Amino acid sequence: xxxxxxxxxxxxxxxxxxxxxxxxxxxxxxxxxxxxxxxxxxxxxxxxxxxxxxxxxxxxxxxxxxxxxxxxxxxxxxxxxxxxxxxxxxxxxxxxxxxxxxxxxxxxxxxxxxxxxxxxxxxxxxxxxxxxxxxxxxxxxxxxxxxxxxxxxxxxxxxxxxxxxxxxxxxxxxxxxxxxxxxxxxxxxxxxxxxxxxxxxxxxxxxxxxxxxxxxxxxxxxxxxxxxxxxxxxxxxxxxxxxxxxxxxxxxxxxxxxxxxxxxxxxxxxxxxxxxxxxxxxxxxxxxxxxxxxxxxxxxxxxxxxxxxxxxxxxxxxxxxxxxxxxxxxxxxxxxxxxxxxxxxxxxxxxxxxxxxxxxxxxxxxx
Numbered sequence: 001x002x003x004x005x006x007x008x009x010x011x012x013x014x015x016x017x018x019x020x021x022x023x024x025x026x027x028x029x030x031x032x033x034x035x036x037x038x039x040x041x042x043x044x045x046x047x048x049x050x051x052x053x054x055x056x057x058x059x060x061x062x063x064x065x066x067x068x069x070x071x072x073x074x075x076x077x078x079x080x081x082x083x084x085x086x087x088x089x090x091x092x093x094x095x096x097x098x099x100x101x102x103x104x105x106x107x108x109x110x111x112x113x114x115x116x117x118x119x120x121x122x123x124x125x126x127x128x129x130x131x132x133x134x135x136x137x138x139x140x141x142x143x144x145x146x147x148x149x150x151x152x153x154x155x156x157x158x159x160x161x162x163x164x165x166x167x168x169x170x171x172x173x174x175x176x177x178x179x180x181x182x183x184x185x186x187x188x189x190x191x192x193x194x195x196x197x198x199x200x201x202x203x204x205x206x207x208x209x210x211x212x213x214x215x216x217x218x219x220x221x222x223x224x225x226x227x228x229x230x231x232x233x234x235x236x237x238x239x240x241x242x243x244x245x246x247x248x249x250x251x252x253x254x255x256x257x258x259x260x261x262x263x264x265x266x267x268x269x270x271x272x273x274x275x276x277x278x279x280x281x282x283x284x285x286x287x288x289x290x291x292x293x294x295x296x297x298x299x300x301x302x303x304x305x306x307x308x309x310x311x312x313x314x315x316x317x318x319x320x321x322x323x324x325x326x327x328x329x330x331x332x333x334x335x336x337x338x339x340x341x342x343x344x345x346x347x348x349x350x351x352x353x354x355x356x357x358x359x360x361x362x363x364x365x366x367x
Contacts, residue, residue, distance in 0.1 A: 001040060005040075005041075005042065009045060013052070014045075014048040014049050014051070014052035014053070015028060015032055015049060015052070015053065016032040016033075016035045016036075016045075016049070017032050019032065019074075021076060021077065026077070027073060027074075027077045027080050027081065028053070028073065028074040028076065028077055029072065029073050029074075030062070030070070030072040030073070030106040030109065030110055031109075033049060033053060033054065033062070033109075033110045033113065034106070034109030034110055034113060035113070036049060036050075036113030036114070036116070036117060037109050037110075037112045037113030037116055038113075039116070041113070041117070043117040043118065046113060046114065046116075046117035046119055047117065047118075047119050047277075050114050050119035050122040050123070051119070051122065053074060054070065054110065054114065054119075054122050054126055055122055055125075056069070056122075056125045056126070056129065059075060060074060060075055060076035061074055061075065061076070062074055062075070062110070062126075063125070063126055063129065067151070068102050068129070068130070068133040068134050068147060068151050069102075069107075069126045069129040069130050069133070069134075070102070070106070070107050070110050070111070070126055070130065071101050071102055072097075072100060072101060072102065072103060072106045073097065073101075078149070081094050081095075081097050081098070082094070082098060082149060087148070087149040087150045088148075088149065089149075097149075098148055098149040099146060099148050099154050099155075100146045100154075101146070101147055101148055101149040101151070102134060102144075102146060102147040102151065103145075103146040103147075103161070104143075104144075104145070104146075104159065104161040104162040104164065104165060105161055105164060107126075107130055107134075107165065107168075108164040108165055108167070108168060110126075111123055111126055111127055111130075111165075111168050111172060112167065112168060112171070112172065114126070115168070115171065115172035115175075115190065118276040118277065118278065118279060120190050120250055120278055120279075121253060121278070123172060123190065124173070124190050124192050127168055127169075127172060127173065128192060128194065130165075131165075134147065135162075137153060137157075142157045142158070143157065143158050143159055143160075143162040144156075144157055144159065144162075145157070145159035145161055172190060173189075173190050173191075173192070173198070174187075174189065174190075174198075174200055174217075175187055175188035175189045175190055175248070175250075176200070176202060176217075178204065178242075180207055182244065183206065183207065183242045183243040183244060184242055184243070184244040184245075184246060185204060185215065185237075185240045185242045185244070185245050185246070185289075186245075186246040186248065187217055187235070187237060187245075187246070187247050187248065188246075188248035188249075188250070188275075188279065189219050189235065189248075189249060189250050190250050191219045191221065191233070191250060191252070193252060193253075193307070193309050193310050193311065194309045194311055195221075195311060196220070196221050196311040196312050196313045197218065197219060197220045197221065197313065198218075198219045199216075199217070199218050199219075200215075200216075200217040200218075201214045201215065201216055201217075202214070202215045202217065203215075204240070204241055204242065205241070206241040206242055209241060213239050213240070213241040214239060215237065215238070215239050215240050215241075216236070216237070216238050216239055217235075217236070217237050218234075218235070218236040218237075219233070219234075219235055220233070220234045220235075220236075220313060221233050221234075221311070221312040221313065222234065222312055222313050222314070222315050222316060223312040223313065223314060223315060224298075224315065225315055227300070228307075229300060229301040229307060230254075230257065230298065230299065230300040230301070231254075231298075231299055231310070231312050232296060232297065232298050232299075232315075233249060233252065233296070233297045233299055234294065234295070234296045234297075235247055235249055235293075235294070235295045235296075236292070236293065236294050237292075237293045238291070238292040238293065239290075240289055240290055240293075241290065242289065242290075243285065243286065243289060244283065244284070244285050244289055245283070245284040245285075245288075245289035245290075245293060246281060246282070246283050246284075247281070247282045247283075247284075247293065247295050248275050248279050248280065248281045248282075249279065249280050249282075249295060249297055250278055250279055251278045251279065251280065251297070251299055252278070252299060252305075253278065253301060253302055253304075253305035253306075254299030254300055254301050254302060254305065255299065255300050255301075255302060256272070256280065256297060256298075256299060257298040257299065257300050258297075258298045259272060259280075259295065259296060259297045259298070260295075260296045261282060261293070261294070261295050261296075262292075262293070262294040262296075263284070263288050263291050263292070263293055264291040264292050265292070268288075270282050270283075270284070280297070282295055
């Protein structure tokens with residue numbers, strides 16, 4: 001497998017197979033990006049591929065400014081398939097490509113591969129861009145079979161080819177994965193900065209159960225009164241019927257300042273593990289996995305993080321539960337999933353995070 005992969009990867013151009021613009025066959029097509037949607041595909045290659053070719057605003061890539069993402073051939077190579085001076089490919093013998101410049105299935109394969117390998121920011125940008133631009137026309141929702149090279153609608157406008165992109169929302173943005181054999185529920189979110197919250201109810205039936213449980217998952221982002229470049233991200237999961245629960249928060253281009261974890265409203269000591277470049281991991285087993293879990297992170301933007309679209313809720317009112325402060329994961333020099341996050345993700349260890357909102361009940365006695 002290693003030999004097979006290495007023979008086909010172009011490290012200098014961050015692409016799979018031939019994408020040399022000077023090569024007769026060097027048209028960079030969607031299928032070369034879609035190859036990353038394999039578990040065995042190296043994640044660092046997928047990241048290099050996404051950053052080089054799928055980043056928003058790249059005039060040579062698959063998401064140029066003004067385009068509906070993601071196009072099925074890199075903009076760099078459009079002049080190789082379009083007839084001179086036109087936006088069509090038929091009259092000069094280059095086939096039907098111009099009628100399939102943006103399609104549902106090609107977007108599914110490219111986006112799913114980026115989410116699979118945690119190329120999260122690029123995947124979020126392309127997903128939101130695609131849904132906003134491809135699926136709206138004349139102020140109405142549509143589901144096009146494809147769009148032509150001038151981005152006009154083509155074919156059936158309520159095409160079930162788009163059904164696969166439901167998985168982009170559930171498995172990509174929502175980050176849900178179930179294993180019945182291991183009795184594990186995993187939530188690895190990709191909450192866009194433009195959204196202040198999202199809420200899901202996922203139907204799950206344990207292997208030995210007769211009834212379906214509806215797992216409630218809430219993601220919320222709260223502003224901090226004292227800062228314009230820091231925020232609290234809170235993840236709540238409850239009613240999970242499986243034996244193991246994995247919560248893997250996306251850190252949103254921010255450094256972890258502090259975190260707290262609650263199980264059934266009790267503060268617990270659960271150590272955060274590093275699960276990728278922009279992701280942490282918290283694991284719960286047994287009865288804890290089936291309780292109400294709240295993970296609260298304080299994040300501060302890295303220097304290069306674009307906060308122009310940051311959306312957050314006002315800070316919640318809270319009832320104090322004491323002066324307990326949870327520190328960030330210990331310093332380490334390794335980035336494996338079994339070790340705490342590296343030093344580069346921690347800016348300070350002295351911030352106290354407010355616990356999640358609690359409810360205060362007042363009892364009145366009548367004489």
